[in-house]
Amino acid sequence: MSGGKPTVVIVDDHAIFRSGVRAELEGLVEVLGEAGTVEEAVRVIGEAHPEVVLLDVHMPGGGGVEVIRRVAETAPAQRFLALSVSDAAEDVIAVIRAGARGYVTKTISGPDLADAIRRVRDGDAVFSPRLAGFVLDAFAGQMSEAEVDPELDQLTMREREVLRLIARGYLYKEIALELGISAKTVEAHVSAVLRKLQLSNRHELSRWAVERKLVD
Amino acid sequence: MTQAQPQSTEATRLVRDPDDSIVAGVCAAVGRRLGIDPMIVRIGFVVCVIATSGFALLAYFAGWAWIPQAGGERGGKIEGKPAAEAKAERSRVPANWKVAGGVGLLTLSFLLVLRELGIWWSDALIWPLILATSGATLLWRQSRAMSPEPEEVARHPGMMSEPRGRHRAGIADLYRGGFGIALVVGAVLLFLASNDVLGETRDVVLTVIAATAGLALILAPFLWRLGRNLASERAERIRSQERAELAAHLHDSVLQTLTLMQKRADDPREVAQLARHQERELRAWLFEDERAPASESLARALETAAADVEDAHRVPINVVAVGDAPVDDRAEALVAAAREAMVNAAKFAPDAGEIAVYAELGPDGSQVFVRDRGPGFDPESIPPDRRGLRESIIGRMERFGGRAEVRSEAGRGTEVALTIGEPGS
Numbered sequence: 005m006s007g008g009k010p011t012v013v014i015v016d017d018h019a020i021f022r023s024g025v026r027a028e029l030e031g032l033v034e035v036l037g038e039a040g041t042v043e044e045a046v047r048v049i050g051e052a053h054p055e056v057v058l059l060d061v062h063m064p065g066g067g068g069v070e071v072i073r074r075v076a077e078t079a080p081a082q083r084f085l086a087l088s089v090s091d092a093a094e095d096v097i098a099v100i101r102a103g104a105r106g107y108v109t110k111t112i113s114g115p116d117l118a119d120a121i122r123r124v125r126d127g128d129a130v131f132s133p134r135l136a137g138f139v140l141d142a143f144a145g146q147m148s149e150a151e152v153d154p155e156l157d158q159l160t161m162r163e164r165e166v167l168r169l170i171a172r173g174y175l176y177k178e179i180a181l182e183l184g185i186s187a188k189t190v191e192a193h194v195s196a197v198l199r200k201l202q203l204s205n206r207h208e209l210s211r212w213a214v215e216r217k218l219v220d
Numbered sequence: 221m222t223q224a225q226p227q228s229t230e231a232t233r234l235v236r237d238p239d240d241s242i243v244a245g246v247c248a249a250v251g252r253r254l255g256i257d258p259m260i261v262r263i264g265f266v267v268c269v270i271a272t273s274g275f276a277l278l279a280y281f282a283g284w285a286w287i288p289q290a291g292g293e294r295g296g297k298i299e300g301k302p303a304a305e306a307k308a309e310r311s312r313v314p315a316n317w318k319v320a321g322g323v324g325l326l327t328l329s330f331l332l333v334l335r336e337l338g339i340w341w342s343d344a345l346i347w348p349l350i351l352a353t354s355g356a357t358l359l360w361r362q363s364r365a366m367s368p369e370p371e372e373v374a375r376h377p378g379m380m381s382e383p384r385g386r387h388r389a390g391i392a393d394l395y396r397g398g399f400g401i402a403l404v405v406g407a408v409l410l411f412l413a414s415n416d417v418l419g420e421t422r423d424v425v426l427t428v429i430a431a432t433a434g435l436a437l438i439l440a441p442f443l444w445r446l447g448r449n450l451a452s453e454r455a456e457r458i459r460s461q462e463r464a465e466l467a468a469h470l471h472d473s474v475l476q477t478l479t480l481m482q483k484r485a486d487d488p489r490e491v492a493q494l495a496r497h498q499e500r501e502l503r504a505w506l507f508e509d510e511r512a513p514a515s516e517s518l519a520r521a522l523e524t525a526a527a528d529v530e531d532a533h534r535v536p537i538n539v540v541a542v543g544d545a546p547v548d549d550r551a552e553a554l555v556a557a558a559r560e561a562m563v564n565a566a567k568f569a570p571d572a573g574e575i576a577v578y579a580e581l582g583p584d585g586s587q588v589f590v591r592d593r594g595p596g597f598d599p600e601s602i603p604p605d606r607r608g609l610r611e612s613i614i615g616r617m618e619r620f621g622g623r624a625e626v627r628s629e630a631g632r633g634t635e636v637a638l639t640i641g642e643p644g645s
Contacts, residue, residue, distance in 0.1 A: 111536075133576055137540035140580075171540050172589045172635070173576025 009034045010125040013052055015045040015071060016060040016087070021110070025058065025087075028114030033121055045071045050078065055125045059104060061088035061095050072102040085124045087112075093138045101202055106130025128191050129198040136170035139201060159197060166193040236289045246283035285444075286318055348411035355403025395447075473501055493534045500527055518545040518555070518581050522588065525559040526577055533566035541579040545586055553620040554586055554640050560612040561590040561636040569594020569633065585641025593633040613638070 012033045014022050022038045029035065036052040039045035042065040049057055049071075057075075059068040066073075068086055075082050084104040088096065089111075096107050105124045108117065109132055120130045131139070143159050159167070162183075169179045176194075180187040234253045236245035247265055251258035268276040331350065334340060409425065477498040484490045514520040519541035526537040545551060558577065565575045569592040576591045609626065613636065617624040622640035 133538065133540045133578065137542050137578070141542045168578070168580070171542070172578040173538075173574075173591045 010056055010121050011036050011052075011054045012056050012058055012121060013037045013039065013045075013049055013054040014058045015039045015049075015063070015068070016058075017041065017063045018060075021060075025117070029118055029121075032114065032118035042066055042070050042074070046074045049075050049082065053079075055083065056121050057082060057084045058121070059084045059086050059099070061086050061099050061107075067095070068099045068104070069102045072099070072104060076103060083124050083127075085121060085130060087117075093141070096135060096138055097142060097201070100135070100198070103202065105198065106132075107135040108132045109134060127195075129194045131167070131170050131194055131197075133171045133173055136167045139197060140164070140167050140171065142201075159200065163193050163197050166190055167197060170194075234287050236284075236287050244280075244284045245289075246280055246287060249287050250283070282321065286321070344411065344414035348407040348414070350407075351403050351410065352407035355400045355405075355407065358400030358403065359397065469505060473505075474498060489534055492536070493531070496536060497531060512544075514547075516547060518547055518551045518586065519543075519579065521547055521551070521555045522558060522577065522579055525555050526562060529559060529562040529566055533563065533570065535566040535570055535575060536573075537562055537566075537575045537577060539577045539579070541581060543581040545581040545583050550620045550622070550640050551586070553616055554588060554622065554638055557613045557616050557624060557638050558588045558590060560608055560616075561588075561638070564608060564613075564636075565590060565592035565594065565634065568592070568597075572633065580643055582643055585639070585643040587640075587643045588638045589635060590638075591633065591635040596628045596630045596632050596634050598628070598630065609636075 010033045012029070012035050014025055014035060015038070016022050016025070017040050019040060022040070026035050026038070033056075036054045037048040039048040042063060045057075045059075057071075059071060061068045063071075068084070068088075072084055084099075086096065086099045086104040086107040087110055088099075088107070089109065100107060105127075106120060106129055108120050108130060112120070112132075123130050143164075165183065166179055169182060174182065176190045177187050179190045183190075234249055236249045237252075240248045240258070247261040248258040251261040254261075265276065265280070327350075331346075335346075340346065409429075477494055481491050481494050484494070512520055514524045522541060523539050526539045529535075530537045547555075558579075562575060562577065569575075572593040572595075576589075578589045578591075580587045614624045614626075617638055617640065620640060622638065624639075625637045626634065627637070628634035
């Protein structure tokens, strides 16, 4: 865990939003650069080497998923935090599956966003209540007997409990208190969920994303 | 004709390259697709033409019409559309015709086999009959497809939109209709001619048909291009109509709200509320047809209740719903109790940030959690001013066979958990 202010690149196709985020994060993180297109993002990230990339889910030319894919070709360890107003479940899940280490909505306050950035920088996963809801929904389908990899395709009871508490608006330390475990263990559960989400090739997950029409 | 090495992406698709062609590049296209030197294909083709006394030429013209041209007029972007979309559009239309052509040829070969085997009445009857049937089928199909799409019209009443479905189908209908009529007329003529009813007029008719066919061959490319131009013009018109519709909506809603927000800039709470209200409205407008109405979906009913409370009490409420359930009496009681819990949270914790509502919904049972970060209280001694909690929440849930639990601690906020039925975990 490294100290100090995290270094950040902000990727969003709306300049007004980029400057808003920059102003809110003033003094909390060090903004190394901004990018408004997929192309620009790949270039700026390659030059600035930020610890965390704040990534808009929706952008012309492939969106956040495309940025992650292209950056991962040269810097697979780059950490991304997805940020979006749209909250379409399939888009959010797609960005997480592409490799983002968390997802927060754009209405998040400056200090909370800085905190999320710090946690992503330190290798933790950041789940907003909405993302927790999406993930619970994605893994909620009936489990057939012939699942490919039960280890990856199911959440443990504990992971489910943690996700439900996140969805209920509990902070990590409140979850720890509620379940009688340490905050680090909560982090570990959330990271495990993230890994399952990214590694699982469970076909239901992609089918779910396609079939799901709920957009909010 | 040089042996230009084709690009790898072009090698796998059947496309005509205008730079590598003698007439229209059909032989070269086939050769590239099969991985054979185009020259061999060309020689083979010429042999075929001679052997079939010219009939193979028909195949060449068919190839000319069906095989798209690489990097030509339809390549790349179609008027600012993303390339992928343009590509999808390009490949969809010819694919239909290819399938139709394939089915037609298969049917023809099947019939020829039957004829060879002697399972046949007479040429004079069967051929016209088949032509007439195909034509009539096309015409019937078309007249059924012509009926307008009412939901398309009803979607945005008051907006200046024309029914879009009819536009889109128009040109295809025209082609199909013309083709169907030609088939039926041809069948009738063929029947009459082969039964010698036409007698002398046959020669005249034959001349006219031959002349018409020749003319059609000459005019076909021009008509083809005209049709394409019409289609792209229509697409452009639809796009500009959609733009106008969007502009009208944005003006009536978003711009008005922005003006209001500028006037109330000194009241941050009011501004935030206006913004949230507008956001909700805009989302509803954008995604209305993808969502179930609140009368059918418990999740939507909860979201609607949250929106009402948010508007009335100016406190942001964030709803996360997993699963869904139909709306019945129990579900209505659940929504009413949840609404009361949200109102309580908004009243007693108005400045404590967002209220979190989490719902796990299922047909067998549902659970809703309403959490605020207000001052909290001791649930053992529910203050007298919280009668709403005892009656509207706990009482209501119990009447419908459910339960309500309140967890609150001074300084830690309050969470109301509502359960009805047996929620699956």
